[in-house]
Amino acid sequence: MKKYLGAAIGNCVHVGGVVNFLRLAEEEGNTVEFLGAAVKIEKLIAAIINIKPDVVSIGFRLTPDAVRPLLNELKKHIYEKNLKDIEWIFGGTKPVAKIAEEYDFFSKIFDGTEDLDDVINYIRGRNLKEASGNEPQNIVERIASKYPYPVIRHHFGLPSFEETYEGIKKISEAKVLDVISIGPDQNAQENFFTPEKMDHDLDGAGGVPLRKVEDFKKLYEASQRGNYPLLRCYSGTAEVFRFAEMLKDTINNAWCAVPLCWYNVLDGRGQREVLESITQSQQLMKWHAKRNIPIEVNEAHHWSLRDAHDTIGVAMAYLAAYNAKKMGVKNYIAQYMFNVPPSMYHSMDLAKMLAKIEMIESLEDENFKAYRQVRAGLASLSADLDVAKGQLAASTYLAMSIKPHIVHVVGFSEADHAAKPEDVIESCKIVRGVIRSTLHGMADMTKDQAVKNRKNELIEEAKILLNTIKSLYPESKDPWSDPKVLTDVIKRGIIDAPHLRGNKSAKGTLETRIVNGKCMAYSKRLGRVVSEKERITELLNNEIDKSFSA
Structure with missing residues (x-):
């Protein structure tokens, strides 16, 4: 884990980029400190000497011409005070970043075109923009x-x-x-x-x-x-x-x-x-x-x-x-x-x-x-x-x-x-x-309470369906993974879909309706949506009726 120090330099008050970068670094387990907006170079250097960070992230989002004197001053301090071993990062607009590219002490320059995964990968020690086949291959x-x-x-x-x-x-x-x-x-x-x-x-x-x-x-x-x-x-x-x-x-x-x-x-x-x-x-x-x-x-x-x-x-x-x-x-x-x-x-x-x-x-x-x-x-x-x-x-x-x-x-x-x-x-x-x-x-x-209520309802309904499958095939060691059982529940309509109507390998009699944004089982006989228990009961009763009539 590293120690990060960040600041917007000169008279730049745009700190969003630096703050977001430091937040990502902190979420990765690093220690971070933010000096604030419009930080003078002298103040930045003093803080660096006092804090001894591993990484310094500086931001500047004003006109390109205004950044050059600041970077010249920064370069002078870096070489005079032997701060070259620090990992220097710059963030700014594309025109400003173009100026920053002229300074060889920066190990990484962000110009705003990067996505979050670029930044996260950089913090983790991988540079997506300069990838050369080292990305994980599974x-x-x-x-x-x-x-x-x-x-x-x-x-x-x-x-x-x-x-x-x-x-x-x-x-x-x-x-x-x-x-x-x-x-x-x-x-x-x-x-x-x-x-x-x-x-x-x-x-x-x-x-x-x-x-x-x-x-x-x-x-x-x-x-x-x-x-x-x-x-x-x-x-x-x-x-x-x-x-x-x-x-x-x-x-x-x-x-x-x-x-x-x-x-x-x-x-x-x-x-x-x-x-x-x-x-x-x-x-x-x-x-x-x-x-x-x-x-x-x-x-x-x-x-x-x-x-x-x-x-x-x-x-x-x-x-x-x-x-x-x-x-x-x-x-x-x-x-x-x-x-x-x-x-x-x-x-x-x-x-x-x-x-x-x-x-x-x-x-x-x-x-x-x-x-x-x-x-x-x-x-x-x-x-x-x-x-x-x-x-x-x-x-x-x-x-x-x-x-x-x-x-x-x-x-x-x-x-x-x-x-x-x-x-x-x-x-x-x-x-x-x-x-x-x-x-x-x-x-x-x-x-959201309505979301939670529906989630719980669906879990209970799904368990009714799953337990029905298990109870209908007591001879099977594991009905949920038995190919014969799974084939049969489709044929019987216990598992079914309206679009399967006419398919010889399925029941294809299921009716559904969208009600209040939910896709629900529907009974034509009752003229309303039905619970899973009601649907299965009606389905199995129809099987019994047909066996008697046969």
Whole structure:
């Protein structure tokens, strides 16, 4: 730990930059002292001799010409009094900082273009602007090196491989994010190892057409510049273990995202039956766990995206984490997708996420750690790009309430077109602006009584659903991780979503309504929203009635 001394020099009274820098240094465990505004050079030098700081941070935000005489005087004292071993830091406007660059005793000059993570990294002994490949190359270490500033992630994959390759170069050099999630097209996800089955009319549909192992290696090479972002990629939906091995060997996959119940006949992303895909997904979790690769089970929001009520979203968030832990996963990336359905109130959306957090993190122990990843709901962004930018900022502001470890940035352009490199960079800058404004001193919306009441209500409702599953299958050793049980509860509608209507592998009879900003289960028979106990009772009674009539 170091001793910091800070001041605004000359006749400059603008102390905000110095004060904020010292506050960050103090939060990192350092000792700080602030001399105030308009500090004369003689007073600064006297304080330095008396206090003997390791680091001196000076600020000046007036006209550039006015700073030169002050720095000349400071330089004279530094050399006369042998103060060169002190770490000298300067902060000012860009024109003033340009003058400061002429003085070789400064070890760091801030000109206002840096983000908070630049400053935090500098205090921790790492200089993001001068990075040369020394950044942590696994997600857990990357998080630890930055927190409380979150790691920034963005999806990227254009219909052209060459454009994607060049785009990753451009994004990496911009140093605005930490993780690029490669989005392969559906042909690659489903038929990478069976190219003869590809429908080439669909090449580039949904992402970048990756056709060879060398394609992945080239994308990794493209990322080896700038701040050296990590790469990760969507999982395959067929031959999932070969796909996982290939991702590990080519792009050093930062973490694996695998669903529990999806990427099969339920959503049309693959031809696997639900039982087969759940079984394979569990084994894929175990495969990555053995190799100490973190896992994200992108499960709960898939139900919410299909208008399942909030209770199912919370219960499935818990079951996703439960299954990951059961498969030996140590580092778990819990994704919290806000704004699904889009018409939810922000307060009730926050309550749903807090319920998920409380249930997921109840599983934590010395062998299981959950990291919070937040994102905006894709369907919540307007096709009017200016409006979408505001919505992205608003969603990020809300999401910062849960102190995330990772912010998964959704490009503001997505409702209009797949994000190009410049869209990715701008979206990340919007989000970084929100983070800068909220990281310290944000009003705590989690303390709102209506939010707390709804969170507690959802936890109780989710427990009713989970305990129902356990009680209905006493023959199973562990119903919550039993693929046959999970397949059956979907078939019976205990876990269900309105968008699954007509799907032969699901019940598809669930009705939901948005009421007071909450997504609630609805009974047509009763003509009102119902509690989880009422919903399940009605569902099971209908099963009994049908068995009698049969």
